[in-house]
Amino acid sequence: MFAGTRRTLLLGAGASLLAPPAFAAEPTLADDGYFEVWEELAAGVAVIRQAKPFHLQPIGNVTVIEQSDGLVLVDSGGSPGSGRRIVKLIRGNRPGRPVKAVILTHWHGDHPLGLGEILKAWPDARTIATEATKAHLSDPKTMNTPAAPDSEANAKVVAKFKGFAAYCRDTAAKAESAAEKAGWAAGARLFPQYAQDMDGALTLAPREGFTERLVIDDAAAPVEALFLGRANTDGDAVVWLPRQRVIVTGDILVAPIPFGFGSYPSDWLAVLRRIRDFQADVLVPGHGAPMRDDRYLSAVRALIEATRDQVKASVAAGLDAQQARAAVTLDAGASTFTGGDPWLKRWFASYFTDPFVVSAWKEAKGEPIVQSLGG
Numbered sequence: 001m002f003a004g005t006r007r008t009l010l011l012g013a014g015a016s017l018l019a020p021p022a023f024a025a026e027p028t029l030a031d032d033g034y035f036e037v038w039e040e041l042a043a044g045v046a047v048i049r050q051a052k053p054f055h056l057q058p059i060g061n062v063t064v065i066e067q068s069d070g071l072v073l074v075d076s077g078g079s080p081g082s083g084r085r086i087v088k089l090i091r092g093n094r095p096g097r098p099v100k101a102v103i104l105t106h107w108h109g110d111h112p113l114g115l116g117e118i119l120k121a122w123p124d125a126r127t128i129a130t131e132a133t134k135a136h137l138s139d140p141k142t143m144n145t146p147a148a149p150d151s152e153a154n155a156k157v158v159a160k161f162k163g164f165a166a167y168c169r170d171t172a173a174k175a176e177s178a179a180e181k182a183g184w185a186a187g188a189r190l191f192p193q194y195a196q197d198m199d200g201a202l203t204l205a206p207r208e209g210f211t212e213r214l215v216i217d218d219a220a221a222p223v224e225a226l227f228l229g230r231a232n233t234d235g236d237a238v239v240w241l242p243r244q245r246v247i248v249t250g251d252i253l254v255a256p257i258p259f260g261f262g263s264y265p266s267d268w269l270a271v272l273r274r275i276r277d278f279q280a281d282v283l284v285p286g287h288g289a290p291m292r293d294d295r296y297l298s299a300v301r302a303l304i305e306a307t308r309d310q311v312k313a314s315v316a317a318g319l320d321a322q323q324a325r326a327a328v329t330l331d332a333g334a335s336t337f338t339g340g341d342p343w344l345k346r347w348f349a350s351y352f353t354d355p356f357v358v359s360a361w362k363e364a365k366g367e368p369i370v371q372s373l374g375g
């Protein structure tokens with residue numbers, strides 16, 4: 001996902017004098033649940049998602065909707081390697097059915113970077129996003145991957161992620177808790193694969209943009225792409241399937257830990273209310289397993305509201321940004337998401353609290369929120 005992983009990884013460096021315990025059998029990347037699996041959701045609707053939800057470098061969920069003349073995808077995978085695996089899963093599970101359209105929920109790399117491989121398999125597919133997302137993906141400065149083949153830039157991307165593997169290995173050796181040791185060791189297994197997956201990654205702009213609503217009609221499975229307001233980014237698309245009563249949220253909803261980079265706190269709350277009001281039978285989050293009730297959505301709303309209000313109070317009391325971050329107390333709320341797991345607690349702070357407080361601070365001060373992954 002993150003252009004900013006390097007930063008968060010480096011911020012996460014913690015030294016310890018404890019020696020690592022010996023393990024009888026090392027788990028593999030497949031045991032970690034990194035690779036995508038196919039899951040049927042409703043009539044003609046499936047999701048392709050990582051077998052386990054949390055990874056240092058995650059891959060966004062891909063929803064597959066079967067219409068009479070082909071398949072509509074929501075998102076495309078997180079890298080060319082991921083895109084190739086997704087093409088294989090589609091061909092295996094929906095043989096002979098072409099992909100006719102891909103709707104990208106937002107610009108963060110873990111959602112659009114499989115698009116090139118999907119278009120190699122189905123070159124005539126429509127590519128669609130909100131106008132704001134289309135603008136981000138049209139700007140080479142937005143992403144760390146080039147818009148056209150560039151061997152020098154590509155070599156840098158691959159080398160960077162290989163370097164993360166070494167960093168994870170070193171940090172695993174020094175980690176204090178078993179959970180953190182296991183987490184860093186999983187990172188050391190993940191990044192060599194991710195570096196390979198990212199080889200040749202290009203940022204491709206979608207051809208079509210929409211501002212409020214775009215419908216891809218069909219008798220059995222009409223698809224409505226909607227912009228309900230700014231939330232996780234300034235251009236999040238939500239996809240509603242009125243016949244199957246499935247709603248696809250992109251990273252407006254992410255499990256097990258919400259992502260707060262470049263988010264719009266009060267608008268995000270309003271969008272979550274609008275998503276709840278659809279009363280969908282199935283919610284497909286941007287990451288994690290599909291949900292059949294709105295308990296998780298309510299927990300995220302409560303978290304956003306409480307955090308935003310704490311930051312607002314800090315601004316009113318004249319605290320500076322650093323003091324406002326230090327004043328945030330989310331212990332009770334955070335444990336809902338992390339279950340007290342020290343590894344998830346670390347990433348809850350890095351992926352949600354730290355970046356969200358930056359956004360809430362700017363909102364309270366009336367300053368513009370910058371679209372960034374923190375890198």
Ligand SMILES: [Zn+2]
Nearest residue numbers: 060110251286
């Ligand atoms: Zn994502």
